[in-house]
Amino acid sequence: MATPSVVEPTRRDFLYIATGAVAAVGGAAAVWPFIAQMNPDASTLALASTDVNIGAIAEGSAITIKWRGKPVFIRHRTPKEIEDAKAVPMADLIDQDARNPNLTGDNTQATDAHRAAEGKENWIIMIGTCTHLGCVPIGQSGNFGGWFCPCHGSHYDTAGRIRQGPAPENLHIPPYQFTNDTTIRIG
Amino acid sequence: MSGHSTFDPKNPALKWFEARLPILGLAHSSFVAYPTPKNLNYWWTFGAILSMMLGVQIITGIVLVMHYTPHVDMAFNSVEHIMRDVNYGWLIRYMHANGASMFFIAVYVHIFRGVYYGSYKDPREVLWILGVVIFLLMMATGFMGYVLPWGQMSLWGAIVITNLFSAIPFVGEAVTTWLWGGFAVDNPTLNRFFSLHYLLPFMIAGVVGLHVWALHVSGQNNPTGVEVKSSSDTVPFTPYATVKDAFGMVCFLIFFAWFLFYVPNYLGHADNYIPANPLSTPAHIVPEWYFLPFYAILRAIPDKLGGVIAMFAAIVVLFFLPWLDTSKVRSARYRPLYRQFFWVLLAVCLGLGYIGAMPPEGWYIVIGRLLTAYYFLHFLVILPLLGFIEKPLPLPASITEAVLAKNGAAKPAVGA
């Protein structure tokens, strides 16, 4: 009886595999809702945009507002801050991408013009979350006169670009637009 | 749990029950008749201390949940309500908060005990690995529990730790959004952490069950590292180990009570009595003390992904310890070189803990990097090589011989 020979697959083998495959797909389909429920829910996604009046922000000062649970910095820069940021050669930057979803062209280099609001270089609007592990950097401090993150020592310049420390990327810029000269809509 | 039960109830009701569910026999063979090496010292009482602390955390935790509200607008105030209004609420919350620290003190002692006496070696590898799993679950539980009071440290600790996952290439951002249930640490995050903080201790209890099962299959190691050879090497668990464990637990409870009643906030952070504010990070954020060595390793590497990998590797390396240590001799008592490296490792781990609490600047960075390098050097280079280089001291033939050489030789022979 027990002769070792290559046994032809039978109808039964086919049924085993087919049943197992259906069970595996069914199992995966049953698990999916339990994984997907942890993603942002409809009410979280609905909080998509915020209007901010920036008319009262004097040159050299800034406000922080909350958008999607995160801080957003809106800073009215001084001419010196703008000059300092412009003077930095590209080669000195750790992250050469502008991290700005509002840019339209193919050129996304992290120049000062690509970081500031388009056509309004005295305004810079950024998500105030350190790209290292998410602390809120402190304004007008650090080695480059921009922002400094106290958590693990990341220094950003006056255009919010990472210059020193463990953070890998420039401070991200949220999608926004000026709805008029004194109002911006974030999101 | 191995071997035959000698449990033989005389009472007919017990006999009837035992024939249907032999659980009393299991308890008897595990905790009464179970043979324990006769030379166990007090470092072996920490297993019982840990079981006690798990019980303390579960009981106080269930009581806290009766008064706590897991919502970002109410969590902080509900904890203050526990502290001020609930009868004995202050006591129960301080027990739980300090209990977590005591639990970690005990687990670190327990782990270093195993490292000193080579308890992770053949045939106890699975026992050791289950222990590392418990340690990981404890870290997850402690981290999520610390988020619940929703103070400044709760929030910013949660932000920094969950952001570790954003270092994963390509999917990092999707993973963190999934963990948060939003675009930042917010109410959905607090709710799921609460749910998991309630669940994980019971999973720990389950793994502790497996850990004890594995222990009772291989038998306990002992300070000589020489396996039990005959029944003269052992004493029954009850009364010997029971009483010794009970004494260890009472001493530990005195230590616990000192923190609880005299310095209940010493191990915490003042900033956690400030309600969470997502717009401002405290100037100096540090995790709970029991995470500090790992936090120091995270910060030692000047690269985001690299730091995260090093931190997890520091724990993962423990899983491989049974195979990284190439020496056949278990106990450091008979390993003159290893014994010295053990103390260096302990000092390095304490040093990492100190660096983890300091701001990341100047010399602290340099020292943090050196200590991190040594930590990995110990496990990946020194340990594997030592097994070949070191000449161990002669081992005693048995536990009994070792015990007699120490205590018996001085006594005059009976009847002389």
Ligand code: HEM
């Ligand atoms: C492995 C065991 C456990 C550990 C290590 C642990 C750890 C912690 C820690 C560190 C805190 C923060 C304490 C503070 O600073 O206020 C905490 C809070 C809390 N835990 Fe646990 N816990 C454990 C088990 C449990 C269990 C089993 C429950 C519920 C059944 C629970 C419920 C709570 C609640 C409601 C809070 C918030 C109240 C507070 O902050 O005091 N815990 N836990």
Ligand code: FES
């Ligand atoms: S979070 Fe900013 S440096 Fe780490």
